Amino acid sequence: MHDLLIRDCHVLRCEPSETTVLRHHDLVVDRGLISAVSPTGTTRPEDCEEVVEGRGMVAMPGLVDTHAHVPMVIFRGLAEDVSLETWFNEYMWPLESNLREDDVYWGMQLGLAELIEGGVTAVADHYFFMDRAAEAVREAGIRAGLGWAVFGSGGKQGLERSARFAAEWNGQEDGRITTWMAPHAPYTCDDDFLRQTAREADRLGVGIHIHAAETIAQTEASVARHGRTPIQVLEQTGVLDHRCIVAHGCGVTEDDIGILARSGAGVACAPKTYLKLAMGTTPVLALRRAGVPVGLATDGAVSNNTLDVWESMRLMAMVQKDRAGAPESMTLAETLHVATRGSAAVYGAPDKLGHLAPGFAADLILVDIGGAHCQPLHSIPATLVYATRASDVQTVIVAGRVLMRDRRLLTLDKREIVRRVSDAMERLQRRVPDKRIQLYEP
């Protein structure tokens, strides 16, 4: 007996310069992994514990969100039409001084509901009170790479807490939860702090997830203050000797791209945040030419304002075309490659996620392409990149377990979650401008 059969779908395969659609294929899942991909009919439904009908739908790797602050959904819509400095200093960091452990737990659940409903099967999350976030991940059944965010101002104690969390939760839930060290950024963590972080990552065998070179202004400020770019700081403090997620890299220089390529770090691109806050954008085309993996990201819902990776994909493709003045660039195939294998590589699991082939994790989604906004279906890749909406995702599977079926969440109680979060709204809105967890002055 096989564990699960997904019957008669169109299976998407993404290579850097070509997307293939295997029409009318079945996927067989055993022990959380894909065990076969074969033409419909090869495997008999009666030989499988569970059967999901995929008729007329696209089966593709679950989307991976390579940089998020999921629990921030609780502040959604509270910081609009402001500059980056104001966003940090007058909104986000004062708001977060109200943050309680329970807010993170319920906020994480709300954000995970949104992610799963939008076809995301793995998220690299960077936030506070991450033991509570991890509990939510355990219950939701999603895959997550979690890091307890820490500023240099948190000192030894903050760093130790972050490391303790990483040690405790890494590999939990049969490896569905992994952990990362999560220093905030070179402009909030000094060199010593980053060096200590790198040593902890060594000791624990985990990667490092950090913001760096978020804007060109940050890079210029770093050069003016320290004579080095933020990426050079990461290199010199040993951070880049580890598996690394760098968010957002809008301010990387050509030399920085060379450093990143030699290091094996990946870059998370969250284009909606950049547009809304006029931050420039990640040089995705140049990074990929240099061999640096690029993944899609949402960032937090206070800048985004959603956790919609479909929108991130579409925006990334369009913004790259626009900035390059080259509509021929960032093709459908390359965009889908970023969304699948690129994001899997940034997440640190290039051989496990982002591809529907035997031996890969059974993290996949079924997408309805029958809507009026997708028809007629001249091109499935074009439909997926430019027409599909998060609401077209019908079924979500992580490690062979069905988390959403026909748009019904099976692991989370959305009504209860919304009630809990709404109950805290009034307190969450309160801003004391002088009470903030950190100051933005890169």
Add this chain to the structure above:
Amino acid sequence: MHDLLIRDCHVLRCEPSETTVLRHHDLVVDRGLISAVSPTGTTRPEDCEEVVEGRGMVAMPGLVDTHAHVPMVIFRGLAEDVSLETWFNEYMWPLESNLREDDVYWGMQLGLAELIEGGVTAVADHYFFMDRAAEAVREAGIRAGLGWAVFGSGGKQGLERSARFAAEWNGQEDGRITTWMAPHAPYTCDDDFLRQTAREADRLGVGIHIHAAETIAQTEASVARHGRTPIQVLEQTGVLDHRCIVAHGCGVTEDDIGILARSGAGVACAPKTYLKLAMGTTPVLALRRAGVPVGLATDGAVSNNTLDVWESMRLMAMVQKDRAGAPESMTLAETLHVATRGSAAVYGAPDKLGHLAPGFAADLILVDIGGAHCQPLHSIPATLVYATRASDVQTVIVAGRVLMRDRRLLTLDKREIVRRVSDAMERLQRRVPDKRIQLYEP
């Protein structure tokens, strides 16, 4: 007895610098117009022929798509990752040499299904075989401003057909259908042709819907060839003496903006097309400062690839912030004003559409803001601009008639439409590169 009562919704009112939400209000509709907006309970349901429950939903003016080529949905996804020149000369215009009357009829139905499902209640459409498109509009119940597109190469015969259509259909369906003269662009219609068009518009009392200054390159080419910008050409040929929709205006100069402001023309902004084809973008902030109405548009689905005006709204706001390097600009209030009253003005109905107040047309939509991606609801304007999806629209009403209820289309048979369009797919894909309806060389 009143015709229709929409009960207990949050009514959105959009002013240029402020958005108001009237919580728990009712809307009363009589003879296609809004007759009252009042706190819930003021009107008794038993005094109304029909009642729609709006509990917990936002009632807002139906979206207006101020520039589209709706039937082009039949070619969706066929021209990706190509330059603007290639898009026209190797894809769009060869593809359209296959176009048949029936394709327009069924394509229009498919596109109208998508528009209605996405909360669009009025569309300014610019295409061919528009008598067939008008039939589809009549059946669908949507509001439309239709123009039969014509190139200068179509000569006197083409112009007369366009005028005949405008005369026959203007004001049909109790005014739900209006018509426009629809010359393609200054670079495909010479001065004489534009002057004749303006005379026809005079004679028929209709407006003129035209592409102009689509890119800076077009403006430069026009200046090099004729010593005038495309907008100056429109001024000098008398086109701007009429109610005018100018699409897309990415190449307008500062002087052009002054000309447009004096003329009373409106500009249709379709940001997704511009990003995908790297065309620059409409200077929305500068146009509005000068008093030129700006409306949202989708353009056709071969560049867009959808007819999603929510996405147009979001992209317009973000791209304006990004280009200005000013995240404080293009605020939520200003964006919603463009989406409602601005678009109504460009459509030529500033006193009839885009506002929910007594005397305005009962063209409105109910939007579900209860989804995980919208919660918690700290800010309804932020939710509408940056989180809401087309699929959140639940109910669509045009001139007091319910066209979609709880996401079920009441006037169109989607299954039959998709079948008809799919049947023609193979023929529609055929491109004979040397057989094109026009040549792009501005």
